[in-house]
Amino acid sequence: xxxxxxxxxxxxxxxxxxxxxxxxxxxxxxxxxxxxxxxxxxxxxxxxxxxxxxxxxxxxxxxxxxxxxxxxxxxxxxxxxxxxxxxxxxxxxxxxxxxxxxxxxxxxxxxxxxxxxxxxxxxxxxxxxxxxxxxxxxxxxxxxxxxxxxxxxxxxxxxxxxxxxxxxxxxxxxxxxxxxxxxxxxxxxxxxxxxxxxxxxxxxxxxxxxxxxxxxxxxxxxxxxxxxxxxxxxxxxxxxxxxxxxxxxxxxxxxxxxxxxxxxxxxxxxxxxxxxxxxxxxxxxxxxxxxxxxxxxxxxxxxxxxxxxxxxxxxxxxxxxxxxxxxxxxxxxxxxxxxxxxxxxxxxxxxxxx
Numbered sequence: 001x002x003x004x005x006x007x008x009x010x011x012x013x014x015x016x017x018x019x020x021x022x023x024x025x026x027x028x029x030x031x032x033x034x035x036x037x038x039x040x041x042x043x044x045x046x047x048x049x050x051x052x053x054x055x056x057x058x059x060x061x062x063x064x065x066x067x068x069x070x071x072x073x074x075x076x077x078x079x080x081x082x083x084x085x086x087x088x089x090x091x092x093x094x095x096x097x098x099x100x101x102x103x104x105x106x107x108x109x110x111x112x113x114x115x116x117x118x119x120x121x122x123x124x125x126x127x128x129x130x131x132x133x134x135x136x137x138x139x140x141x142x143x144x145x146x147x148x149x150x151x152x153x154x155x156x157x158x159x160x161x162x163x164x165x166x167x168x169x170x171x172x173x174x175x176x177x178x179x180x181x182x183x184x185x186x187x188x189x190x191x192x193x194x195x196x197x198x199x200x201x202x203x204x205x206x207x208x209x210x211x212x213x214x215x216x217x218x219x220x221x222x223x224x225x226x227x228x229x230x231x232x233x234x235x236x237x238x239x240x241x242x243x244x245x246x247x248x249x250x251x252x253x254x255x256x257x258x259x260x261x262x263x264x265x266x267x268x269x270x271x272x273x274x275x276x277x278x279x280x281x282x283x284x285x286x287x288x289x290x291x292x293x294x295x296x297x298x299x300x301x302x303x304x305x306x307x308x309x310x311x312x313x314x315x316x317x318x319x320x321x322x323x324x325x326x327x328x329x330x331x332x333x334x335x336x337x338x339x340x341x342x343x344x345x346x347x348x349x350x351x352x353x354x
Contacts (some may be wrong), residue, residue: 010150015118019146022124026131030141034107044143046108048167052217061170065104066164069074073198075229079156080206081213081225086354087160088129089136093232094139094259095164097314100239101255101270104166112161113146116153122257127161129231139164154186159311172243176187176254176270176317179343183253185267185277187340188330190313192289194232195308196260201228204297216273219292235314238333242316242326252326254317258309264350265306267315276346277317278353284338317343319327 006013024039031037033055036045050056071090071315078087088111096106111130113123122145134141153159168174193201205211213225220227235257243252254270267277290311294304304310318326323339330337341353 011148012118019120019123023127026127027141030131030134032140035140035142062167063170065102065166067095067098070161071195074195077228079109084125085129086229086231088126089133089231091160092133093161093234094195095162096236099164099166100236101257103172105167106166108139108165109134109139110163111144115148116155119149143264145200158348179253179317180276181343181345182320183317183343184320185311185341186282186316187338188314189336190309190311192230193232218286233313238335242329251319251322254351256315258312258349262305267350271348273348276344277341277350278344279341280353283318283340
């Protein structure tokens with residue numbers, strides 16, 4: 001019997017080092033003045049405040065906001081298409097979109113990539129997407145981990161997880177507690193499925209209907225693969241623009257990221273116990289990807305609404321007097337939005353109206 005080696009066990013350290021050499025450029029392009037470079041170190045460093053006048057924040061009571069998430073089984077679609085440079089955007093989006101619900105400025109992002117075997121090209125593609133997402137979120141990718149685990153993942157499989165740290169001044173923290181009857185719910189457009197419900201999506205599209213990723217969907221004017229891999233919208237920059245404009249005025253009373261659970265569950269998470277929200281179902285256009293999927297799988301309305309965002313990826317609950325101005329700001333940022341409902345006296349529950 002010959003000597004055992006790590007390479008024989010499925011991990012080639014030389015190839016791994018090649019993977020690591022490809023990543024620094026993708027990280028460095030996301031760095032802000034907050035990041036203290038520590039290439040080759042055991043951690044990522046982020047400076048919370050600055051001595052220079054240009055970047056000084058002068059926090060009185062800074063609160064750190066932390067969020068973690070993954071991409072889920074959307075990764076199976078990435079494998080089927082062999083397109084791996086978009087799911088990293090989803091990974092960043094799922095974390096930073098949660099952070100901004102508290103009014104936070106995302107600071108740094110860390111990723112965890114677990115792979116079946118060393119693959120420098122695929123890893124570079126994955127991190128290219130993560131880096132692009134961080135640029136869009138104004139968030140630095142300053143650390144991460146890549147794990148090679150041949151006994152846990154089938155050949156070519158991988159998983160992604162991410163972790164975001166943000167900061168908000170304590171007096172500007174948004175937690176929904178200031179939502180009052182009469183406030184207006186503004187729905188902000190999603191880019192489609194985002195990164196939720198893909199176990200159901202894959203069952204309907206691939207298992208039940210037997211479609212392939214290259215099949216054309218006339219209803220959405222796209223191939224299956226392209227439609228399903230559309231990256232999650234990152235809302236960080238447009239929301240921060242609005243919050244900066246109303247600095248300290250508490251015009252934005254609540255923010256909800258619409259993920260698994262849909263509008264009712266996610267919006268309900270931020271409501272005070274004595275306030276409800278009435279949502280008008282017909283107040284926004286449902287994107288064709290959802291109607292196509294529903295018809296394809298004969299999915300009930302309540303199941304669709306419980307699993308998917310149905311075209312609304314974020315909800316802002318705001319003072320009624322500022323609805324027009326906030327919607328104009330969203331338009332200027334390239335985002336479509338609609339007045340979809342109103343806060344009412346209630347019991348912390350979201351109801352459909354009309």
